[in-house]
Amino acid sequence: MTVHRYIPNSDPEVKKELLDEIGVKDPEELFAAIPERIRFHGPLDLPHGMSEHEVRRLIEGLLSKNVKPDEMLSFLGAGCWPHYVPAVCDEISSRSEFLTAYTGDAYSDLGRYQALFEFQSMIGELVAMDAVTVPTYDWATASGDAVRMAAIASGRREILVARSTSPDKLSVMRNYCGRLAEIMPVDYDHQSGQLSLEDLKEKMSPNTAAVYIENPTYFGFIENQGERISNIAHDNGSLLIVGVEPLSLGLLTPPGEYGADIVCGEGQPLGLHMSFGGASLGFIACRDEEPLLSATGHRLVTISTTECRGEWGFTYVLPERSMYAAREKAPSITGTGAALCAITAAVYLSLLGPNGIRELAETIMQRSNYAMKRLSEIRGIKAPLFNSTHFEEFTVNFGGRKTIRNINQALIKHGIQGGKDLSKEFPELGNTALYCVTEIHTKEDIDRLAAALKEVLK
Amino acid sequence: MTGYRAVTWNEPLVYQLGRKGRRGSAIPAAEEQLKVKVGDVLSKIPEAMRRREPANLPELSEPEVVRHFIRLSQQNFGVDSGIIIGQGTCTMKYNPKINEALARSPKLTEVHPLQDSSTVQGILEIMYRLGKLLCAISGMDEFSLQPRGGAHAVLTNARIIRAYHELNGELEQRNEIVTTVLSHPCNGGSPAVAGFKVITLYPDPETGIPNVEALKAAVSKHTAGMTITDPYDTGIFDPCIDEYVKIIHEAGGLVAIDQANANSLFGRLRIGDVGADLCHFNLHKSFSTPHGSHGPGSAPIGVRRHLSKFLPVPTVEFDGKKYRLNYDRPHSIGKVSGFFGVIPAVLRAYAWIMTMGAEGLHETSEVAVINNNYLLGRLLKVRGVALPWIKSHPRRLQEARFSLQQMKEETGVGIDDVNRRIVDFGIQKCFTSHEPWIVPEPFTPEPPESTPKEDLDTFAEVLRQISQEAYTNPEIVKEAPHNCAISRIDQSPSRDSKKWALTWRAYLKKHK
Numbered sequence: 005m006t007v008h009r010y011i012p013n014s015d016p017e018v019k020k021e022l023l024d025e026i027g028v029k030d031p032e033e034l035f036a037a038i039p040e041r042i043r044f045h046g047p048l049d050l051p052h053g054m055s056e057h058e059v060r061r062l063i064e065g066l067l068s069k070n071v072k073p074d075e076m077l078s079f080l081g082a083g084c085w086p087h088y089v090p091a092v093c094d095e096i097s098s099r100s101e102f103l104t105a106y107t108g109d110a111y112s113d114l115g116r117y118q119a120l121f122e123f124q125s126m127i128g129e130l131v132a133m134d135a136v137t138v139p140t141y142d143w144a145t146a147s148g149d150a151v152r153m154a155a156i157a158s159g160r161r162e163i164l165v166a167r168s169t170s171p172d173k174l175s176v177m178r179n180y181c182g183r184l185a186e187i188m189p190v191d192y193d194h195q196s197g198q199l200s201l202e203d204l205k206e207k208m209s210p211n212t213a214a215v216y217i218e219n220p221t222y223f224g225f226i227e228n229q230g231e232r233i234s235n236i237a238h239d240n241g242s243l244l245i246v247g248v249e250p251l252s253l254g255l256l257t258p259p260g261e262y263g264a265d266i267v268c269g270e271g272q273p274l275g276l277h278m279s280f281g282g283a284s285l286g287f288i289a290c291r292d293e294e295p296l297l298s299a300t301g302h303r304l305v306t307i308s309t310t311e312c313r314g315e316w317g318f319t320y321v322l323p324e325r326s327m328y329a330a331r332e333k334a335p336s337i338t339g340t341g342a343a344l345c346a347i348t349a350a351v352y353l354s355l356l357g358p359n360g361i362r363e364l365a366e367t368i369m370q371r372s373n374y375a376m377k378r379l380s381e382i383r384g385i386k387a388p389l390f391n392s393t394h395f396e397e398f399t400v401n402f403g404g405r406k407t408i409r410n411i412n413q414a415l416i417k418h419g420i421q422g423g424k425d426l427s428k429e430f431p432e433l434g435n436t437a438l439y440c441v442t443e444i445h446t447k448e449d450i451d452r453l454a455a456a457l458k459e460v461l462k
Numbered sequence: 463m464t465g466y467r468a469v470t471w472n473e474p475l476v477y478q479l480g481r482k483g484r485r486g487s488a489i490p491a492a493e494e495q496l497k498v499k500v501g502d503v504l505s506k507i508p509e510a511m512r513r514r515e516p517a518n519l520p521e522l523s524e525p526e527v528v529r530h531f532i533r534l535s536q537q538n539f540g541v542d543s544g545i546i547i548g549q550g551t552c553t554m555k556y557n558p559k560i561n562e563a564l565a566r567s568p569k570l571t572e573v574h575p576l577q578d579s580s581t582v583q584g585i586l587e588i589m590y591r592l593g594k595l596l597c598a599i600s601g602m603d604e605f606s607l608q609p610r611g612g613a614h615a616v617l618t619n620a621r622i623i624r625a626y627h628e629l630n631g632e633l634e635q636r637n638e639i640v641t642t643v644l645s646h647p648c649n650g651g652s653p654a655v656a657g658f659k660v661i662t663l664y665p666d667p668e669t670g671i672p673n674v675e676a677l678k679a680a681v682s683k684h685t686a687g688m689t690i691t692d693p694y695d696t697g698i699f700d701p702c703i704d705e706y707v708k709i710i711h712e713a714g715g716l717v718a719i720d721q722a723n724a725n726s727l728f729g730r731l732r733i734g735d736v737g738a739d740l741c742h743f744n745l746h747k748s749f750s751t752p753h754g755s756h757g758p759g760s761a762p763i764g765v766r767r768h769l770s771k772f773l774p775v776p777t778v779e780f781d782g783k784k785y786r787l788n789y790d791r792p793h794s795i796g797k798v799s800g801f802f803g804v805i806p807a808v809l810r811a812y813a814w815i816m817t818m819g820a821e822g823l824h825e826t827s828e829v830a831v832i833n834n835n836y837l838l839g840r841l842l843k844v845r846g847v848a849l850p851w852i853k854s855h856p857r858r859l860q861e862a863r864f865s866l867q868q869m870k871e872e873t874g875v876g877i878d879d880v881n882r883r884i885v886d887f888g889i890q891k892c893f894t895s896h897e898p899w900i901v902p903e904p905f906t907p908e909p910p911e912s913t914p915k916e917d918l919d920t921f922a923e924v925l926r927q928i929s930q931e932a933y934t935n936p937e938i939v940k941e942a943p944h945n946c947a948i949s950r951i952d953q954s955p956s957r958d959s960k961k962w963a964l965t966w967r968a969y970l971k972k973h974k
Binding site: 008014021022023026031034035036038039041043046048049050051052053054056059060062066067068069071072074080082083084088090092096099105106108110111113114115116118121124128134136137138142144152172173180184219228230256257258262277278281282284292293301304306307308311312316318319320321322327329331332334338339340341342343344345351353355356360371373377393412413421443446447 | 473474475477485489490491493500503504506508510513514516518519522524528530532533534535536539541542543546549556557558568571572573574577582584585587588595599610611612616647652655657698699701703728730731732735746752755757758795797799800803804805806808812813815817819820821822824825826829835836839882885890891897913946948951953956961962967
């Protein structure tokens with residue numbers, strides 16, 4: 005082995021110095037604890053190492069097979085949304101002091117604690133809740149944690165979930181719930197898409213821990229009945245959990261104001277690139293009450309003071325709840341989460357400010373509503389399928405002639421990626437796709453989509 | 463001694479900066495023609511759902527935002543900042559810059575997870591190839607890249623164990639998972655979240671590993687499986703691991719082995735050869751992807767052939783011509799997170815393995831273990847430091863768990879004090895131990911292969927000096943830190959709901 009550029013002590017002279025000091029000749033002696041009967045004597049079936057230049061060529065070569073939005077106009081959302089990421093977000097998220105740190109105390113990692121507290125504070129303002137946790141992996145896992153919290157805090161075993169929720173999310177919720185609670189779908193009104201209050205009332209029972217709704221829903225429209233759902237849940241002693249897309253809260257009433265007890269959502273729209281669905285954060289907020297906070301295993305950064313007047317300090321609240329301390333008694337899993345994404349989201353929200361987020365939400369809503377109008381002018385298209393107010397995503401129904409798969413294949417020939425095919429997830433919607441339009445889509449882009457669809461459906 | 467001076471900005475909270483009316487963003491306005499066509503969309507929002515007050519976000523210009531967060535970053539301490547080898551169990555190795563540059567390619571960052579597979583062949587190929595490389599390293603048959611952290615991986619493995627017994631009609635009967643207390647806490651915690659009853663084995667006081675007889679006594683017809691970390695965070699390799707596997711298999715259970723500490727095993731042990739049914743790696747530990755101030759990490763799980771059908775959907779498959787995502791797996795446990803995993807970490811880990819190659823991985827473990835045993839020797843010369851189980855295990859693999867119990871008894875200075883003092887020297891604090899503290903006053907350094915000898919010497923020398931302070935002038939250590947961005951923190955909000963404030967709005971309500 006030649007001296008490796010990442011391994012300073014691979015230099016034979018240094019290595020010998022270390023081995024002499026340890027008192028062994030052959031480094032393999034140090035592996036003597038691994039019994040011979042299970043020892044691997046290699047070599048590993050891997051290629052030879054590469055120079056930096058070779059690795060760059062290899063990976064750039066592979067990545068060149070991907071097609072990105074400036075090469076293809078895309079209307080995909082469904083849990084990962086295309087938004088503009090300001091250069092400042094990338095600047096801060098690539099600061100190696102944040103990027104390469106892990107888990108020091110606030111004495112050495114003050115920056116992380118303060119940025120996380122600021123993240124928690126800004127999410128708290130968006131959703132109107134006083135308590136926010138250090139975030140987890142993504143919205144789906146945050147919803148899993150939220151329903152666990154509700155089951156543990158209430159001691160009840162059934163979670164009623166709006167059936168307009170993405171089936172993938174239901175699957176994650178079920179994997180998170182174990183034997184703790186059962187996930188039971190509540191129907192939606194087939195005209196408006198709004199939660200069926202009749203079905204909700206029918207399914208409420210003394211064992212209902214919580215009702216989970218989303219706003220905007222997976223289908224993209226605003227659920228108007230927040231307060232009524234909240235009343236129905238609370239009258240039954242159940243909790244209300246609301247899942248949110250955060251930018252919509254520039255315009256929409258925060259769930260904390262219509263009775264939510266727990267709020268969760270996806271932080272990817274807050275300055276994080278899509279990265280094939282790989283850069284996300286799931287935030288969780290709740291009422292600032294100990295029984296609820298005790299039912300989450302996630303870290304909670306509180307602001308504090310220090311011995312020196314005028315200094316902010318930070319520490320963790322109720323650290324004994326977390327899996328690190330409580331092991332099998334912990335209410336949920338916790339571990340390496342999404343801190344760098346949270347720091348980036350704090351940067352993004354600081355840039356947006358109260359006016360920016362309102363204007364951004366308005367632009368998104370105008371553009372998506374324009375897209376719905378344009379598409380619904382095309383013969384054979386119904387957009388949206390539900391007669392409710394939509395934010396940035398909407399359902400597009402293509403009637404019976406062509407499948408979404410066929411339509412999307414044809415759109416690719418026009419350099420357009422169509423919306424997500426919903427026909428398998430929600431067969432009752434027929435040939436329906438979920439389209440997403442944000443601030444990055446211009447009028448011209450939308451007109452281009454309309455023209456291409458007209459052509460494809462001819 | 464190190465000449466370090468901490469950066470101290472006394473930086474206010476973002477909410478205390480800026481002023482009303484400032485802004486750090488310019489939002490693209492919709493085109494006039496478009497607006498005319500859609501009319502007043504806001505009026506379509508039902509009254510009750512219209513936000514009444516603008517969200518109380520800070521109001522700062524772009525330069526102020528940049529300065530604020532740059533200052534915060536300067537008061538944070540990463541691998542690139544200085545010596546961080548005290549943070550054992552975390553494998554704080556160098557995160558190569560080329561991998562950062564590649565992970566920031568727009569050909570990855572701007573790609574949507576639901577794009578037509580013909581437009582994402584590159585990233586699917588990288589995912590597929592990483593899975594194959596991990597198979598070669600571990601001796602397992604198939605990997606899923608979906609889990610996003612170690613605890614998440616163990617949860618996923620526990621779900622697969624459930625699905626396996628469910629399919630065999632034995633789930634009701636097999637509701638117990640056995641673990642060991644020196645395994646990472648998620649090995650007990652995650653199976654409990656998955657719905658199992660957890661039985662925890664304690665180490666023999668002499669050997670630091672559980673007694674085989676204790677495991678035999680713990681298994682029964684209720685045993686669903688075992689979740690265990692090997693090597694342990696004590697740096698001790700549990701040599702009975704294959705025996706445990708045999709015992710669990712004979713009882714009808716499955717074994718999941720946590721490979722968070724794999725950095726010492728490359729080319730020396732493939733966990734599949736031990737008989738593991740499931741395992742996981744932490745890409746943010748052994749495979750050099752950055753820890754990101756506590757995530758995103760990434761923790762792929764590996765399984766043997768008989769469990770492949772239970773892996774989360776989708777899997778990445780290759781038919782010789784094209785890569786695709788396969789959702790059509792009827793026995794799959796479904797999804798454990800939103801899409802396919804932390805893909806930027808997947809790309810970085812792939813780049814790292816390709817950079818290192820077989821010889822480089824072999825060298826990685828060799829030097830990591832040499833570094834650790836060299837440091838171990840130096841630390842044992844420091845007054846007040848002891849290594850539990852030193853007789854049975856005088857040498858350790860990737861890390862070692864020491865005890866300052868003697869120092870605590872003799873001087874009153876314990877690990878918490880030492881951890882507040884060591885940062886004065888520009889050295890990141892030591893990881894103590896997960897709970898329960900089987901080792902009293904514990905600390906667990908892990909000097910990975912990227913640590914130069916000079917850092918090992920500096921670290922040992924600083925601990926020697928702190929020990930000297932403890933024995934001659936303990937107040938210096940107890941009152942530390944003296945050279946940090948902030949002084950000793952009031953910990954009382956930790957347990958007092960009247961005091962704690964998780965948001966600025968809560969702080970204003972409780973403290974103003």
